Amino acid sequence: MLNQDQTPYVDALLEFAQSDPGRFNVPGHQGGIGADEALHLLVGQTGLTNDIPALIEGIDVGRPNPFQEAQQLAADAWGAERTWFLINGASQGNQAMCLAVAHRGPEIVIQRNVHSSVVDGMIMAGLKPTFAAPEVDPDLGVAHCLTPDVLAEALDRCPNASAAVIVSPTYFGAAADVASLARVAHSRGVPLVVDEAWGAHLHFHPGLPRDALDSGADLVISSTHKIVGSLTQSAMLHLGRNSRFEAEIIDRCISMTESTSPNSLLCGSLDAARRQAAIHGEQMLGETIEVLSETRDELRRIDGIDVLDHSLLENESVADWDPLRLTIDVRGTGSTGYRIAHLAREMANVNLELASDTVAVAVFGMSTGTAARARRLVDGLLAALARLEATPPESKPEFALPPPWGPTEMTPRDAFLASHDVVAFRDAEGRISAEPLATYPPGIPNVLPGEILTRETLDFITDSIDHGGYVRGAADRELTTLRVVSSNP
Ligand SMILES: Cc1ncc(COP(=O)(O)O)c(C=O)c1O
DSSP: OOOTTOOHHHHHHHHHHHTOOOOOSSSTTTTTTTOOHHHHHHHHHHHHHTOOOSOOBTTTBSSSOHHHHHHHHHHHHHTOSEEEEESSHHHHHHHHHHHHHHHHOSEEEEETTOOHHHHHHHHHHTOEEEEEOOOEETTTTEEOOOOHHHHHHHHHHOTTOSOEEEEOSOTTSEEOOHHHHHHHHHHTTOOEEEEOTTOTTGGGOTTSOOOTTTTTOSEEEEOHHHHTOOOTTOEEEEEOTTOSSOHHHHHHHHHHTSOSSOOHHHHHHHHHHHHHHHHHHHHHHHHHHHHHHHHHHHHHTSTTOEEOSGGGGGSTTOOEEOTTEEEEEOGGGTSOHHHHHHHHHHHHOOOOSEEOSSEEEEEOOTTOOOHHHHHHHHHHHHHHHHHHHTSOOOOOOOOOOOOOOOOBOSOHHHHHHSOEEEEEGGGOTTSBBSSOEEEETTOOEEEOTTBBOOHHHHHHHHHHHHTTOEEESOSSTTOSEEEEEOSOO
């Protein structure tokens, strides 16, 4: 019987590498022998030695099967019925999730500001979405979570929904009332999927928001590399206990979205990160939370700076907040989060996760909230702010609530697969969009493939850009043209 202090998959990889195997299989660098000097410098001999292909007896084939054991340990650690390691991030989890939902039926209720990988998944799976709008904080220009009432109303508009998909916690650390949202979905016989990309650590400390599996979610997408600290691109998909999804279908959907050559370093990093979270998570998170609490106090004392905290709970859709996201409200400086993040990098080589007009977000890993690192962050911000004083005050962009999204004419898949015209932005009114467009702030898609481009939406996009916002999703990043569904198919 294995326990959480063990790393069966990592151990099997190390044992294989240390046995000095004759390597006449892939990868072609064969343990580093054939690797370019630059690859050696990048990954190191240890990384090359442990870059071991799939389908090796004693690692991921046969019994015992350390790869399966590692996934079982992860399921136990997070309280899942079953867990899959993903090598293409939570993005893969969302795509596999959409394929699994489509197996139940074509209709789905989706929080409008889901990650782009959910939109891609809907295109792959041919899903027909009904959207639920997240609450928007007009002061910060940030989208928060879904309220149970908004989810209930969206499910009423989509009585044949095969699943409801929500996002919690958000990029900015706001957490939804997932337990109530699960009750709303389940009372209608609909499974709840939670994109918990930003919350892989929540399960491991009682002071953090309650995690999605514990709150009754049927399927949870977790970007383990984000806060729990496995290697970039590694993630997990968790099936809830008593889930309304079938494990065998999920399994098939994952293999459909994944390379047949999963990377051993990525999967091994998940095994190691799981051990760290399960064994040391509570203590490490406790220390990080404490340091960040002091850092918040220090930041609040800086002129013009505030930080997001419990006050997030004043928003109806926010049930809790995650202190590991240090969201710095810069409105009082008269400048923008973009400018301050840029200066922090230029002046102090301090790199932040995200910036918007109103905030700059620093992310801390589960075990990286040390006093020294917090000092580096605060000093970097002070260096940026000192530089701001020497430059003329910038005009503050105005934020207006986005207009309602246009009517849906086609599914995202049909719009994607249809023939397309490329038209001038100003001539796009009334056409069916073939691409998504989301203005930041607040990052909620104004248009998704298959929806009509309305005058209101086009004007809003133009206005946002004029006020310093930007738009994601269009193939033409200058937005001179848009891709629309061809009127002459
Ligand atoms: C809510 C959400 N879901 C999914 C993803 C995709 O995660 P990954 O980068 O692990 O593919 C992200 C990435 O930022 C995200 O914010």
